[in-house]
Amino acid sequence: MSETAQILLIEDEALFAKAVCKRFRAAKYDCKIAGTLSEAEAILKQQAPDLILLDMRLPDGSGLDFLNQLRESEAAETPVIVMTAFGELDDAVSAMKLQALDYLNKPVDLNELLLTSEKVLRNAKLNQRLAYSRQREQGSRSKEKLVGNSPVIKTLKQEIKQIAGLIGQTSDHAPVVLITGETGTGKDLTARQLHEQSHRAQRPFVHIDCATLAKDLIEAELFGHTKGAFTSATNERIGLIEAAEDGTVFLDEIAELPLDLQTKLLAVLERHTLRRVGSSRERPIKAWFIAATNRPIEELVAAGEFRSDLYYRLKVLTLAIPPLRERKNDAALLAEYFATLTAHKFGLPKPGFSSDALQQLSDYHWPGNVRELNHLIERAVLLSQGEEITASSLGLEPRQPPILKETQKTENTTLDEAEAQLIYQALEDSQGNVSEAARKLGITRMALRYRVQKHNIQMKS
Numbered sequence: 243m244s245e246t247a248q249i250l251l252i253e254d255e256a257l258f259a260k261a262v263c264k265r266f267r268a269a270k271y272d273c274k275i276a277g278t279l280s281e282a283e284a285i286l287k288q289q290a291p292d293l294i295l296l297d298m299r300l301p302d303g304s305g306l307d308f309l310n311q312l313r314e315s316e317a318a319e320t321p322v323i324v325m326t327a328f329g330e331l332d333d334a335v336s337a338m339k340l341q342a343l344d345y346l347n348k349p350v351d352l353n354e355l356l357l358t359s360e361k362v363l364r365n366a367k368l369n370q371r372l373a374y375s376r377q378r379e380q381g382s383r384s385k386e387k388l389v390g391n392s393p394v395i396k397t398l399k400q401e402i403k404q405i406a407g408l409i410g411q412t413s414d415h416a417p418v419v420l421i422t423g424e425t426g427t428g429k430d431l432t433a434r435q436l437h438e439q440s441h442r443a444q445r446p447f448v449h450i451d452c453a454t455l456a457k458d459l460i461e462a463e464l465f466g467h468t469k470g471a472f473t474s475a476t477n478e479r480i481g482l483i484e485a486a487e488d489g490t491v492f493l494d495e496i497a498e499l500p501l502d503l504q505t506k507l508l509a510v511l512e513r514h515t516l517r518r519v520g521s522s523r524e525r526p527i528k529a530w531f532i533a534a535t536n537r538p539i540e541e542l543v544a545a546g547e548f549r550s551d552l553y554y555r556l557k558v559l560t561l562a563i564p565p566l567r568e569r570k571n572d573a574a575l576l577a578e579y580f581a582t583l584t585a586h587k588f589g590l591p592k593p594g595f596s597s598d599a600l601q602q603l604s605d606y607h608w609p610g611n612v613r614e615l616n617h618l619i620e621r622a623v624l625l626s627q628g629e630e631i632t633a634s635s636l637g638l639e640p641r642q643p644p645i646l647k648e649t650q651k652t653e654n655t656t657l658d659e660a661e662a663q664l665i666y667q668a669l670e671d672s673q674g675n676v677s678e679a680a681r682k683l684g685i686t687r688m689a690l691r692y693r694v695q696k697h698n699i700q701m702k703s
Contacts, residue, residue, distance in 0.1 A: 247363050249273045250291040252282045252308070253325070254300050258350075262295070265352045266359075279303045290317040293363055295355070298326050298337070309340045321366045323358060325350055360477070368480060388428070388435055389579045390572035394564045402432065405559055406439035409530060415514055416530040420556045422539070423563030424695055426613030429534040430494060432563060437490040442530060445489030450482050453495040460503060462519045465510075471520025483516060488528040496533040496556070497542055501549065508552045538689040565691060566608040566615065568676070573603040576612060580619040581631075591628035598633040606638050607700045662697040665690065669699065 249266055253259040254277045263273035274291070276282035279302050285291075294312075298305040309322060324337040324345045337345060343362050346355060388399055409416045419436060421429045430449070437447045455463050462471070466481030483491055493499075499507065510516045511531060515524040533556050542548035566573065577595060585592035595603075608614055618638070622631045664683065672678035680690040693699075 246270060246272050247293065248289065248291040249293050249295065249359070250276060250282065250285060251295045252276045252279070252300065252305070253295070253297045254278065255297075262350075262352060262355065265356055269356055277301075279305075279308050282308065286312075286315070286317055290320055292320075292366070293359055294320055294322045295359070296322055296324050296337075296342075298324060306336055306340070309337055309342060313340055321362050323355075323362060364477065364479075368485070388431060389576050390569060391575065392569035392572050394569050395572060398432070398561065398563065401561055402435050403439060405561075406436050409436075409440040409442065417558045418511060418556050419532045419559045419561065421532065421534040421561045421563060423534075423536060424565050424611055424691060425536045426611035427536075427563040427565055428612050429536070429563055430492070432561060433490075433492045433494075433532045433534060436532060437492075437530075440490075440530070442489050446486050447490045447492065448482055448486040448529075449492045449494060451494045453498040457500070460500070461506070464503070465506070465516050466518040468518055468520035471518070475520070478518075481516070481518065483510065483527060483529060484525065486529040489530070491529045491531050493531065493533040495535060497535040497537045497539055497548055501547075504549045504552045508549065508555055511552075511555050538686070538692045540686055541689055541692075562687075565695075566611045570604050570608075573606070573608070573615060574600045576615055577603055577619050580616050581623050584620045584623040588624065590623060593623060593626040593628055594630050596630050596632045599631050599636055602633045602636055602638050609695060609698065658697070661693065662699060665693055665697065666699050669694075 249263075249271050251259055251262055251273060253262070253275065256277070259275045259277070263275055266273040274285060276285055277300075279300050282294075296305045296309065300308075305324060309324075312318065312320065312322070322337075322342045324342045325348055326337075326345055327348045343365075344358055346358065388395065388402070390396075405419060419433075421432050423429050433449075434447065437443060450464070452460075462475070462479070462481070464481050464483055466479050466484055467475050469475060469478045493507075510527060513524075514527050516527055517524055539548055539553055543550045543553050566576075574595070577600070581595075582592055584590070603615075610617075618636065622635055626635065665679070668679040668682045669676075672682065676687055676690060680687045683690065685693075
């Protein structure tokens, strides 16, 4: 345990109690002894322990009565292990009905008691984390929604509804969903909307950012590990995928996974089982997998940087999130939405927007997409002090697109410049139609969007 756990031992046999606490203290736990139920109640009034070890027979009452009172007190969630003498099996069964997590028969082996206690503490800590995660998800649900009235967003909303409904008709093996889109378009929000609209909404949603996982521990983080699997594996640990239980696993920026981990992830998706690092046991997986990437994954496959078999397994159902510049009419709606959220968050009056500000929001290219707009509006609301937000207060400076003409070609033209020239010309010839331009260039729409962002290419309005 990374922090010193507090153990309360309720036991009237003094020699046995001292031996137990000596063993726990040697293992770096803080152990307190209560010889009677009244002493235990006094200790609980001061501080709730992380674990209670409870004898069933005490001088001033029954352990069952104490456990019953505990479950109705402020320390109701405290895990309990009961210790029973021979012939007291009925008491043990009754204790388990009162949510005791385990029981041991006396005489108790100290090593067995320590191992059982460590297992209970680890599970309790994991349950606390999952409960916190669920509360956080619940708290954010009412604040998050997909905003926009443009045709592409209406289509996206309908696709999310259809896929979420499909998941509601399946049991364990839900089809994988792949979300594509530039950075800042809302892939995370789309994944959460899929989860919230499915029958798994009340179950865990585990967001895994593959780009931020430590490279040397990424396998253990995803799949978990056994004790002693590697140098720092001092305890058995559940992985992030298992922690999702029968909820949803969101693999954000999946293109950042190393190739060897891609192979293991493919095995999980195919067999619906996983093995923790250092274990030979296959564990069933019931989670629904959603993946996302902001990179042109088809190009990565062609370059050998992403496994083709994993890509085809991921793209069972695909959602493409459009960049904000392709739905500029939604910018004003999003600005109003983010202004309302920011004002509520900081207890400020919600400012309005001048007509020139709304026009500027619509005209801007938005290289950072919805995320850039969100941050811009939050800053504007905080600085406006309730006054109207104008174009000057937004501070948007339109970027000049790299307009490349035939006369600009020289012997020193770089490959990037030549690529930008071709892309701009294709977009100009197709009057900004991305699909038509991509067909002319012989690449996918996603690949074209990636290169437009890379070269900061903007069309004349």
